[in-house]
Amino acid sequence: MKKPVATRLLPVALAMAGLALPLTAQAHRAWIVPAATALSSDNPWVTFDAAISNDIFHPDYHAMPLTHLTVTAPDGSAAEIQNAHTGKYRSTFDLNLTQRGTYKVSSAGSFVIAMWEENGERKRWRGDADGLKDAIPAGADNVRIIESARRLETYVTAGAPTLEVFTPTGKGLELVPVTHPNDLFAGEEATFQLLIDGEPAAAAEVEVIPGGMRYRNQQDEITASTDKQGRFSLTWPAAGMYWLSAELQDDKSSIPNASRRASYTGTFEVLPQ
Amino acid sequence: MRTLVSAALLLATASAGAAELSVSVDIPRLNVAEYHRPYVAIWLEPEQGAPTTLAVWYDIKLRDSEGEKWLKDMRQWWRRDGRGLSMPVDGVSGATRAVGTHTVSFQSGQAPLGELAPGNYTLLVEAAREVGGREVLSIPFTWPVTGAFSESVTGDTELGGVRLDITP
Structure with missing residues (x-):
């Protein structure tokens, strides 16, 4: 009965948001990985895998439900995925890039968690911000409220990279290019900006892990934290697929007396010179 | 061969006196089980500013423009130029070439070379082969030239010799 919090939350997170909740360092990692990110020809297709696992891009734990997945086309309109399938360990789908420019594939959501004690018993509630005020009974002790937003993204480009899909929504943690995510090359430095609820996300912790973990003995993670403008930079050590995860926790929630937690996770392809 | 091509171009464009830039690319014979002719791109990069694609050899005749994939x-x-172009490009797109040495010439003032501003440039030749490898070679030069300029480099895998000749 005394399981760690993250373990107890995980099934709920999977069911509601389609993602593991990055509450602890032990949380599983969610990812959407495209087979390619830079495409030529007028009408290219890209196939994707989406899963939740410890080993980056190695599906061996849980398929990622595709119910919350959205695709934004270069002109800002919504695009449809095709041939979606969810298997035991991974979901797959295809995307037809009918426009030239950069597409965003995204799964994002937000929720509120409240924890309190009632007559000495620990209680927990999860829902949206509107339901919060009716959730916690009068006389609850040690109330803790967490506003949580998570976002999982990747990007693919037909022809030259474009910026329209990076227009911030102002919700949760979002990535804005200084370097375009589909213009990354081994040995070069890339700079990105993170926004939290539309404002520069200062002091967010960023972790970047190269794919192919299964065939090495260390995580080989690169860590960074954002500056006052929400910016961070890193130099790509080699070509390959990378998993980038950023987290921010502070007390600047729009909900009174709540803490704010936000995560951004992206898959980035780095090409050889 | 080069002289013939140049002469033909000169006649066609009637721009006698314009400088000529001639690129010769050696596509090597490779001892591989499955051989496909390489895709080849030839382009110029100035120190500052936009690159200029001179030639792209690819499968231009495949159905549904499949070769563009x-x-x-x-x-x-x-990265440098291709992704911003709408293929095919007249006078730039061409079919893949067989094993051997192929020479293409470009006149200043004429497409696709156009008028080059004075400065330092790099000629780049990139080859990528289906079920094969990829190689990029480069030759730096300064424009314009006062006398005849000639420089060669040799590839290791997908390209043989690449030679740039510029005549003022």
């Missing part, structure tokens, strides 16, 4: 495999060219 693999243009991205010439990664350096794709």
Whole structure:
């Protein structure tokens, strides 16, 4: 009965948001990985895998439900995925890039968690911000409220990279290019900006892990934290697929007396010179 | 061969006196089980400013423009210029070439070379082959030239010799 919090939350997170909740360092990692990110020809297709696992891009734990997945086309309109399938360990789908420019594939959501004690018993509630005020009974002790937003993204480009899909929504943690995510090359430095609820996300912790973990003995993670403008930079050590995860926790929630937690996770392809 | 091509171009464009830039690319014979002719891109990069694509050799005759799907495999060219172009480009797109030495010439003032501003440039030749490898070679030069300029480099895998001749 005394399981760690993250373990107890995980099934709920999977069911509601389609993602593991990055509450602890032990949380599983969610990812959407495209087979390619830079495409030529007028009408290219890209196939994707989406899963939740410890080993980056190695599906061996849980398929990622595709119910919350959205695709934004270069002109800002919504695009449809095709041939979606969810298997035991991974979901797959295809995307037809009918426009030239950069597409965003995204799964994002937000929720509120409240924890309190009632007559000495620990209680927990999860829902949206509107339901919060009716959730916690009068006389609850040690109330803790967490506003949580998570976002999982990747990007693919037909022809030259474009910026329209990076227009911030102002919700949760979002990535804005200084370097375009589909213009990354081994040995070069890339700079990105993170926004939290539309404002520069200062002091967010960023972790970047190269794919192919299964065939090495260390995580080989690169860590960074954002500056006052929400910016961070890193130099790509080699070509390959990378998993980038950023987290921010502070007390600047729009909900009174709540803490704010936000995560951004992206898959980035780095090409050889 | 080069002289013949140049002469033909000169007659066609009637721009006698314009400088000529001639690129010769050696596509090597490779001892491989499955051989496909390489895709080749030839382009110029100025120190500052936009690159100029001079030639792209690819499968231009495949149904549904299927050959364009693999243009991205010439990664350096794709990044520098290809991804912003709408293929095919007249006078730039061409069929893949067989094993052997192929020479293409370009006149200043004429497409696709156009008028080059004085400065330092790099000629780049990139080859990418289906079920094969990729190689990029480069030759730096300064424009304009006062006398005849000639420089060669030799590839290791997908390209043999690449030679640049400029006549003022």
